[in-house]
Amino acid sequence: MTIRTATMADLPRVTQLEAACFPAAEAATETSFRARLAHYPNHFWLLEEGEALVGFVNGMATNQPHLTDEMYACAALHSESGAWQMIFGVNTHPAYRRRGCAQRLLQRVIADAKAQGRKGLVLTCKEALIHYYAKFGFLDEGVxxxxxxxxxxxxxxLTF
Structure with a gap:
């Protein structure tokens, strides 16, 4: 398996995988992903096995310390020199779950954020996944x- 950053050519596969991973009310749309890929493709990590898209993580960099709904809606809020790497989604194809794929992606995103001199990473998750992200050092800041x-x-x- 390999990890690389996304390009606009990945848009259909990314949109399809998002729809398989999240309920419709929570899933990002093709339009949203198009804007994200236009503004911050190197903050969009893909995990592939051969030609198959196994999973991906994406999110903007910003100086704002809290992840807001506005960030999901407006990719132009990205700041390449931002102190915080936001994570909007951690996606793993259902057929590849429980094989360490998300772990592999998160470890890469964390390493890249450190190498880029960020203060850390911020994400939101449902209560059932708090323990999962805690394994990587993320602390729950509440609802x-x-x-x-x-x-x-x-x-x-996760603060460095």
Whole structure:
């Protein structure tokens, strides 16, 4: 398996995998991914096995310390020199789950954020996944103000 950053040519596969991983109310649209790929393709990591897209992680860099719903909606808020790497989604194809794929991607994203001199990473997750992200050193900061998809989200932060 290999990890690389995305290009606009990956748009159809990324959109399809997102739809397989998240409920419709929470899944990013093709339009949203198009904007993200236009603004920060090197903050969009793909895990592939041969020609198959196994998983991906994406998110903008910003100086704002908290992940907001506005960030999901407006890719132009990305700041390449931002202090914090936000993570908008950790996606693994259902056929590849429980094989360490998300772990592999997250380790790469964490390493890249450190190498880029960021303060750390921020993501939101549902309560059931708090323990998973805690394995990487993320700390639960409590319920987020996010209304994304109508779900309850916890903000998690990994500070270097």
């Amino acid at each position: 987020s103000s996010s209304q994304h998809g109508g779900a309850v989200w916890h903000q998690m932060r």
